[in-house]
Amino acid sequence: MVDTSGEFNIASTIDHRFDFEGANKERSRATRGRILMAMGVFGLCFMAMFARLVMLGLDSPAMAQMGSAQGAIATFRPDLVDRNGEILATDIKTASIYAEPNRIIDVEEALDAITGVFPDLDSQSLRRRLSNKKLGFTWIKREVTPKQQQAIHEKGIPGLGYKSENKRFYPAGPTASHILGIVNVDNVGIAGMEKYIDAAGLAKADGGPAGSSMEPDPVKLSIDLRVQHALRDELYKSMTKFKSIAAAGIVLDVKDGEVLGMVSLPDFDPNNPVDVNKPDRLNRMTAGVYEMGSVFKTMTVAMALDSGSVHLNDSFDARQPIRVRGSTISDFHAKKRILSVPEIYIYSSNVGSAKMALKVGKEGHRDFLRKAHLLDRVRTELPETAAPVYPSVKRWTDLSTMTISFGHGLQVTPLQFAASAAALVNGGYYVKPTFLKMSDQEKAGVDHSDRVVSEQTSAEVRYLMRLNAVKGSGKRSRVDGYLVGGKTGTAEKVVxxxxxxxxxxxxxxAAFPIDNPRYIVLVMLDEPKGLKETYGYATAGVNAAPTAGAVIRRVGSILGVKPRFGQKIVPTVEASF
Structure with a gap:
């Protein structure tokens, strides 16, 4: 029994041992599974954390800027230079301060730090933005000074930083502001030639560092900075002297349409364009339309002569005013006699001009004005161009023709009128004005087929303009050494x-030199006042004419027009033209 029992206990013990080892193996397998599962879970967690870190790395300030409404990467723009290579607009580096609210730990601390450097910011609006933890990026201040940038840096607030951007700088200040235009805070053009750069695709989102091979080529404008400065200076002096509310002017090449200078005063500083939206800062030369007054008689006499219905030696009765449909057309300084065509022009007779226009007829008058590009908007590189205002065909009556003949009833931009006037003195062909410098090849290919008047008519117009500058209302435009021809215009404003x-x-x-014109000069003064030296008169002959003369005196040599002395004062049409 003992032996049997012993054998039984040993076998039982062995069986229990095997059962225990099997259980341990099962437990080990389960433990390994749990460990592997835990490792997998931790691995997934670490992978998720790593992915999040990558996302945060990619969601850097630069990337946030790319997705922000304000625009991420400031546009890199080409330099604007004058025809001689002088820089008019260029990019410089500046810094802008931003915040990442989801990284800011203490909003009040960040707010105190920011307002301490920028006390002009709206603290309530700033607090709301900084408290919004869902907001990954927000601008604090664009285009700050190096001192302000350093002050923010020294605060050491997590979630605040700065980014280098491109800012536009205009070395000449307001000198050519209406031509150059302005850019917005993201360095995108919104007016003038700056807007043209973007429309033409000349600006780049990222042009690389200045001076690199990726930097855009400069855009060369037609203007001459020296001419631009002289024109602005003379207009400003006349505006001040005659207490005008505004002034404007242009110097235009009659051969190829290049604008050498164009000014509208008051202007603005594109480096700090706080006044740019004020109504009196309008670019009067291209964005405003006006009744030009008696300078428009140059168009009327050219039309009449070119039509063949009027000749230079014809005469018209100007003894009495013209009364039509309750309106009276009279002369400011009435001669009350029969006047020849040259006398109508130099004495600026409204009556004589109206009768010349009537001889052509309202249909012929309207057709001529359209041929002279005065009834359609003139498109240039500048986006700010206004359309002319004139009566519709149904409303264009004989009275319309009479009033338009002396510069009332039709409103055009001064640039538009100057370009059309250039066609009257350059031999008769129209050239579209441009603000871009033309190459010699482009100048050689200028189209002369868009004829406004014949060469003979152009010669006669030049003769009349010179005659008026010597014997008529334009005597004060005289410049020694230069043969200047011109016509005054005194238009009453509508109130x-x-x-x-x-x-x-x-x-x-004005046009000079009038025997072979190269340049048109047109100046305007808005509401000039009479002075003691002008005996109380405020007409164009005593203020606009001498202003144009002063401009020609200063820019003539700059433009390479050599003064000539001892010339015949009023050459005949046949001898000189």
Missing amino acids: DGKYDNHKLRNSFL
């Missing part, structure tokens, strides 16, 4: 639907 003879918009159209 409350009526012409006010106390508020004038004066102009002077």
Whole structure:
């Protein structure tokens, strides 16, 4: 029994041992499974954390800027230079301060730090943005000074930083502001030639560092900075002297349409364009339309002569005013006699001009003005161009033709009028104005087929303009050494639907040298006042004409026009043209 029992206990013990080892193996397998599962879970967690870190790395300030509404990467723009290579606009590096609210630990601390450097910021609006933890990026201040940038850096606030951006700088300040235009805070053009750069695709989102091979080529403008400065300076002096509310002017090449200078005063500083949206900062040369007054008689006499219905030696009765449909057309300085065509022009007779226009007829008058590009918007590189205002065909009556003949009833931009006037003195062909410098090849290919008047008519117009500058209302435009021809214009402004003879918009159209014109100069003064030296008169002959003369005196040599002395004062049409 003992032996049997012993054998039984040993076998039982062995069986229990095997059962225990099997259980341990099962437990080990389960433990390994749990460990592997835990490792997998931790691995997934670490992978998720790593992915999040990658996302945060990619979601850097630069990337946030790319997705922000304000625009991420400031546009890199080509330099704007004048025809001689002088820099008019260029990019410089500046810094802008931003915040990442989801990284800011203490909002009040960050707010105190920011407002301490920028006390002008709205603290309530800033607090709301900084408290919004869902907001990954927000601008704090664009285009800050190096001192402000350093002050923010020294605060050491997590979630605040700065980014280098491109900022536009204009070395000449307001000198050519209406031509150059401005850019917004993201360095995108919004007016003038700056807007043209973007429309033409000349700006780049990232042009690389300045001076690199990726930097855009400069855009060369037609203007000459020296001419631009002289024109602005003379207009400013006349505006001040005659207490005008505004002034404007242009120097235009009659051969190829290049604008050498164009000014509208008051202007603005594109480096700090706080005044750019004020109504009096309008670019009067291209964005404003006006009744040009008696300078428009140059168009009328050219039309009449070119039509063949009027000749230079014809005469018209100017003894009495013209009364039509309750309106009276009279002369400011009435001669009350029969006037020849040259006398109508130099004495600026409204009556004579109206009768010349009537001889052509309203249909012929309208057709001529369209051929002279005065009834359609003139498109240039500048986006700010206004369309002319004139009566519709149904409303264009004989009275319309008479009033338009002396510069009332039709409103055009001064640039538009100057370009059309250039066609009257350059031999008769129209050239579209441009603000881009033309190459010699482009100048050689200028189209002369768009003819406005014949060469003979152009010669006669030049003769009349010179005659007026010597014997007529333009005598004060005289410049020793230069043969200047021109015409005055004194237009009454419309106030409350009526012409006010106390508020004038004066102009002077000049061409020089008149025996072979190269340049048109047009100046305007808005509401000039009479002075003691002008005996109280405020007409164009005593203010706009001498202003144009002063401009020609300063820019003539700059433009390479050599002064000539001892020339015949009024050459005949046949001898000189």
